[in-house]
Amino acid sequence: MEKHENPTTEPMPIDLDGALSMLLCERAARVKAEAEAAHVQAVLSSSEALIMHLRLEIEKLRRELFGTRSERKARLLDQLELQLEDLEAAASEDERASEQASRLTDVTPHRRKHPGRQSFPEHLPRERRVIAAPSTCPCCGSHKLSKLGEDITETLEIIPRQWKVIQTVREKFSCRECEKIAQPPAPFHVTPRGFLGPNLLAMVLFEKFGQHQPLNRQSARFGREGIDLSVSTLADQVGVCTSLLQPLEALIEAHVLAAERLHGDDTTVPILARGKTVTGRIWTYVRDDRPFGGKGPPAALYYASRDRRGAHPEEHLEGWSGILQADAYSGYNGLFNPTRAGGSATVALCWAHARRQFFELADIAANARRGRTAQAISPVALEAVKRIDALFDIERTIIGLNDSERLRVRRERSAPIVADLEAWLREERARLSRASSVAKPIDYMLRRWEAFARFLDDGHICLTNNAAERALRGFALGRKSWLFCGSERGAERAAAMATLIETAKLNDVDPQAWLADVLGRINDLPQSRLRELLPWEWKTKRDVLSGPAAS
Template identity: 50%
Template sequence: MIVALRSEALIRRLETEKLKFLIAKLRREQFGQSSERGRLLVEQLELAIADVEESQGAAEAEADIAAPATPVAGRQSRPARSRRPSLPEHLPVERIVYPAPCACAQCGGARLRKLDDVVSRSLECEPRRWKIVEHVREKMTCRDCEGVTETPAPSHPIPRGFAGPNLLASVLVSKFMLHQPLNRQSDAFAREGIAIDTSTLADRVGACAVALAPIVDAIRRHVLAADRIHGDDTTVPVLAKAKTDTGRLWTYVRDDRPFGGADPPAAAFHYSRSRSGEHPREHLASYRGILQADAYAGYNELYDGRRRPAPVIEAACWAHGRRKLFDIAKLTKAPIAVEAVRRIDEIFAVERTINGRS
């Protein structure tokens, strides 16, 4: 039984290594296929790896439980488990010291002296801790004029702010970064004894959007003040009535570091329910620099010489241009496509040597 369990664990480990190899291969070929299609395939493979590794861990644990306790010298060698992850150095350390034994485990003698410490380390996570913060402001009366004076109230991120900034940040990150709907967050809070209904959370998210609007506007102004920007869009699933719609997330990036620029990089995001060309025209209405993007026809009006205040200068994207040639070269081995990919790769190699220089 033990041999069978260990064999199963070994098979799972080999399956994991095969899937990791496929992921690495896909990432190396990221410019040779659609980025959206490749990203989805990588995500599916990573999910498969997680399932295999869970089965591997269960098989190894069952083998350890089933194995009899044998001396170290009599144990048979077995394949090593996956490498133990290193623990972060910046975390605080809680030290638990256990009482020393009072008698020798071999002969029962009581004449013991300390030889060394045996230290084992584990990573722990404390559950979320809720608390109420009371802001106490002393109110004073003046003995001379009988006037009343008090410390100004502390500012809150949003009006009527019963929720502190850390709670608001947690809700926003869970919704927009971790894709956790507000109703599920409300249910999770309820399981922890905190009743905050979905409508209240939605109200606070809307208020936070208004509070953060000046920062968003400042980032967008900074991005559009660049001489050159990169533009692209990607699909995002949108929850709709009885189904899931497909929306668009438009991204405009300012990054002058490859050209030796000192200005900080930034990305401006816009959301739309469709991929109509009116959206990039609206986003870049005041822009008059260089736009590096794919060959999407919705950008064409930006490049029109009659555009005001001035036409945007088109900079085609080598990565997008290489993609179709790579597909042809990979599938049909067409000599022209193979040669084109080779020459483009030479350009990429030269670019890597001058990256960051002005």
């Protein structure tokens, strides 16, 4: 059988020089191939990162244009951001590998296209570092150099946290006439014989109640920085600070309960009790008049309880009568009793809650992930979602208008949609059996239709209860870090601090900076001037003081 030689196979050299030359050629080819492979990998990683970035932007735009569709959409955005983070890091690594691999070859390294960097904020201090200019011309050696200008490269940097001890000196003087000794008073500390300044205390409070970092983790981090602050010491300071801030919490409570309309909701919080944890509750009541152009500053009020009995909201809102936007939790029913002392509250139910039940039956993406176990998409649920979305589209056009203008638009555009939706739901419900999956959300709405349609008669009412749900988001995320509250008093303390921190956030105030200023001033202010420390008052005064300086 005739043996054919591969035409691409070069004959092996028989001398040492030829073998060395071939080895060098093979090595160069391998290096070039590796460089090309690194280039291709960098291009691929860059493309994947760009695709994920565009997907994230598309989802954000969809959410902005069409509103929050469900909790699933929020989780999807979080997941996309995490994936983008990993892909961006991988793309940077591959870009650097491509650059290093191409140094020994003629392969052009891959350069990612980065978006133009915005200038750094003007309020940041600038440290000027001038690189020494050459004393002679590098070309001819002449000393006759003339400055033409300069190029400035800005680099964002951070100064590591610095600890310092403030020594407050109080000099003593004696009177030569009466021999009395005079001395200025000692500086105020939150705790008797305290030694932590207001900025440090504000940071500890915000880290614990705003960033959900337990005191043991903070203590460990301080220890690594060379500062010994035990958990018991920090806990002692936290307890005294919350007690000192209680008058401000009371002012916020009074402000919230003076509102004509409130958002109400609750979430679970584990509470340690006798060696086990019980499922307690954090309740929130949010005042936010901005959707209908109200002048009252927004604020959030929190309470804690060991259980979810209806007696708690009745106690929280004792003497209050107004519009309560909430879900259909039966514990609120006592507030709507016509014989209630002080007058009954008015219920306005959340359309987002109702829509969510239909959406779960019409979620095509989630159904695709279930595979063979997936149930058929309900056409009735899908149609209900589309009809409800039409109402949300109208609501987004009237945010910030006064209540009379909102009411006019609703009666012109929303009322016909609501009437058609009710008739359609009743017609579809008559065709469904009791066991049908879509019958439950339909019954949920039809049995409470008056409370759902109440927004058509009052411009103050919002279509959803999302303000309260957003206010509870911190607890929903934070309980994964601190696992449980150590006691019922601990839960109440967390609710009190959440009232202060969340109210500051709603008024676009930095909670930590505000707390630091409040802790440093609250002891010197009389009770009649405590309102000056409320977040919205504090912000207004701060803006006035910084106005002339800014101009």
